[in-house]
């Protein structure tokens with residue numbers, strides 16, 4: 001009815017259709033308030049109930065322990081590249097693992113703040129695997145160990161968390177947030193830009209252990225202090241009200257569809273369809289070592305730039321959009337987040353099979 005297509009964008013990305021429909025139904029008059037959520041004061045009781053419900057639903061979904069704060073902050077995931085070292089580098093030193101484009105960017109920003117020790121890197125093979133992090137050389141006094149848990153561009157994911165040897169673990173979960181169960185107490189700080197797997201762009205969810213929130217950072221610009229956001233319940237200033245509202249809807253949707261275990265089952269099932277195809281295809285090849293393949297972002301190539309471009313164009317014409325790979329990897333990339341239905345992936349595979357037969 002709405003002529004929607006299968007959108008394989010890495011982000012902003014597909015949303016669950018029932019959520020879009022609910023938003024449509026509430027757009028002009030949110031539950032008898034006589035106004036749209038976009039028009040509401042963030043200090044109103046009705047909006048406060050939206051934020052409170054969103055936080056509670058996220059806590060329920062992930063099983064977030066009570067000694068962690070949930071913060072909704074603007075500036076996207078990118079601002080966290082700076083906020084993390086500015087807030088957590090007490091001794092001025094942190095360990096980073098370099099596994100792709102996004103951890104690389106985080107490293108560059110952290111270097112502006114303090115000493116960065118890159119304890120492991122997979123750059124030697126163009127970020128197609130996760131290095132062994134069972135016995136890292138972690139220097140004394142390191143404030144935290146930083147990872148990007150799913151590299152959106154390179155399509156690699158951590159099958160197992162690193163051995164931090166007691167150091168707080170900081171994880172960028174932007175492109176895998178809520179895609180599977182997560183044991184929050186393994187981490188000091190988890191953050192995610194929501195536009196990959198959850199909601200509209202322009203907001204990050206940060207889940208931070210309370211003892212990492214410092215109150216001795218008075219000289220840091222107020223907006224960059226986790227404490228300011230935590231003390232004000234994510235409303236130090238006007239928050240991204242719309243994003244909070246939509247994310248809250250997605251949290252409820254995930255709860256009603258069986259939670260993160262069920263989401264994980266569906267995501268594995270869905271990704272398998274595409275990886276099985278790539279493994280049997282003689283034209284298309286996945287670029288990542290099997291053990292580290294992402295369930296969310298699937299990069300693949302034909303080996304010919306011209307043919308890659310031809311596939312992307314033909315796919316778009318057939319209703320499969322945004323399959324062009326990131327410029328640093330080339331080829332194609334299918335982002336198949338929570339909201340991508342299995343039929344979307346199965347239809348794409350059918351299309352690629354047909355393309356392959358015609359180009360033998």
Ligand SMILES: *Cc1c(COP(=O)(O)O)cnc(C)c1O
Nearest residue numbers: 076077078102152172174175193
């Ligand atoms: C997209 C992305 C970012 C950057 O997000 P912005 O909201 O655009 O700042 C950071 N990390 C990862 C893993 C991402 O996928």
